[in-house]
Amino acid sequence: MGICFSAEEQYQFSQQQNYQKKTSPAGKKTAVYLMKSDCQDSSVGKVSASGGLSLAPKNIKDLQSNPGYENVDIFTYEEMKVATKQFRPDYILGEGGFGVVYKGVIDDSVRAGYKSTKVAIKELNPEGFQGDREWLAEVNYLGQLSHPNLVKLIGYCCEDDHRLLVYEYMAMGSLEKHLFRRVGCTLTWSKRMKIALDAAKGLAFLHGAERSIIYRDLKTANILLDEGYNAKLSDFGLAKDGPRGDQTHVSTRVMGTYGYAAPEYVMTGHLTSRSDVYGFGVLLLEMLLGKRAMDKSRPCREHNLVEWARPLLNHNKKLLRIIDPRMDGQYGTKALMKVAGLAYQCLSQNPKGRPLMNHVVEVLETLKDDGDAQEEVMTNLHSRGKSVTLYDASSDSQGTRDGDGQRRRRPESGRSKSEASVDTDKYVSALSEPDTTKI
Structure with missing residues (x-):
């Protein structure tokens, strides 16, 4: 789960200032607030007039009496101990602000007659960043939502001070684990595009629900992969119901x-589905470059990946210099430019300039067939001991691939409120034109 920005007030203050400079009319004074602490945050899971999700439980008693969770099992803490072999340290899959995640097996030894099922068990740390509120939100959403690109919640345990969630086991772990691995990265271009498409489908489903849901915490750590690299969104502790009626946010x-x-x-603290679209743009950028969204170990101007890289996405030669070198030879020029154009749109400073997630899915779907065929060709050639280069950017000898040592540029200001949404095909055509400038 994410953590409150108030822990990083200096960072948030700088983000607010940047946003003001790009969106405020010249000479107009605007107030800056570090945090909208007085805003209401109580709409999670509420039922709409036309139906939808059940009323959000306020406490465990409400949860257990709510009829909307028939497919979610309730486990005892003793059963969880058996499933994890007494929470053995070598069963730990990961750890975060929420607590520790263990692998486990629920079978006949845990509960009589239960079909053997591999699971991931998340135990909430009562002293961590999250509490019962986020735990209940997780059960509320995943307990009632079902989609191939959302991780399945199998059950939960709530006894005394113990709060545990039981999920389907995702054998390959998080996208973060694979994407930012220093050596031995197995994420090819086609796998990355498949993962991006799966994540986009998950978000599109949430946004298109009878009562729209805003995910609010899209990041590589929250995208889980199964053995076939099928991606699913996890961790709904920060999810919220979207605006309804005449509400805009x-x-x-x-x-x-x-x-x-x-x-x-x-x-502003104003949340819409377009906020998720921006997060998806960041995710897409990370997958294209193989770099984290925020990393202070990089050169100063590259600490914030979006501020540094977004202005380079609409220049083909500059794009080729910063693309993840581990994907060399795996993509076609037009496909790369189309994905870069999509990321550029999603990262617009103007929320209305960002595409809907349904459109994002449509664009990524057009790449799927080409990517599958390309991967099959590479696999066949490699199995015969041969190598192949599907695209060679080595003829451009100017600069390094990651842009180190190049002239510093001011960040792009973003589009105005009156600008139109970018047409992806026209954008690709424009990128095909020669670029005579350097970074």
């Missing part, structure tokens, strides 16, 4: 993960 405390939150949300 939901006012809420600013929460999330540094580097992924949309600038207008950081500035």
Whole structure:
């Protein structure tokens, strides 16, 4: 789960200032607030007049009496101990602000007659960043939602001070684990595009629900992969119901993960589905470059990946210099430019300039067939001991691939409120024109 931005006030203040400079009319004074702490944040899971999700449980008693969770099992803490071999240290899959995640097996030894099932068991740390509120939100959403690109919640345990969630086991772990591995990265271009498409489908499903849901915490750590690299969204502790009726946004405390939150949300606390689209743009950028959204170990101007890289996405030669070198020879020029153009749109400073997730899915779907065929060719050639280069950018000898040592540029200002949404095909055509400038 994400953590509240108030822990990083200096970072948030700088983000707010940047947003103001790009969106405020010249000479107009605007107030800056570090956090909208007085905003209401109580709309999670509420039922709409036309139906939808059941009323959000306020406590465990409400949860257990709610009829909306028939497919979610309730386990005892003793059963969880058996499933994890007494929470053995070598069963730990990961750890975060929520607590520790263990692998486990629920079978006949745990509960008589239960079909053997591999699971991931998340135990909430009562002293961590999250509490019962986020735990209940997780059960509320995943307990009632079902989609191939959302991780399945199998059950939960709530006894005394113990709060545990039981999920389907995702054998390959998180996208973060694979994407930022220093050596031995197995994420090819086609796998990355498949993962991006799966994540986009998950978000499109949430946004298109009878009562729209805003995920609010999209990041590589929250995208889990099964043995076939099928991706699913996990961790719904920060999810919220979207605006309804005449509402244009939901006012809420600013929460999330540094580097992924949309600038207008950081500035105002106004949350919309377009905030998720921005987060998806950050994710897509990370997958293209193989770099984290925020990383202070990089050169100063590259600390914030979006501020540094977004202006380079609409220049083909500059794009080729910063693309993840581990994907060399795996992509076609037009496909790369189309994905870069999509990322550029999603990262627009103007929320209305960002595409809907349904459109994002459509664009990524057009790459799927070509990517599958390309991967099959590479696999066949490699199995015969041969190598192949599907695209060679080595003829451009100017500069390094990651842009180190190049002339510093000011960040792009972003589009105005009156600008139109970018047409992806026209954008690709424009990128095909020669670029005579250097970074």
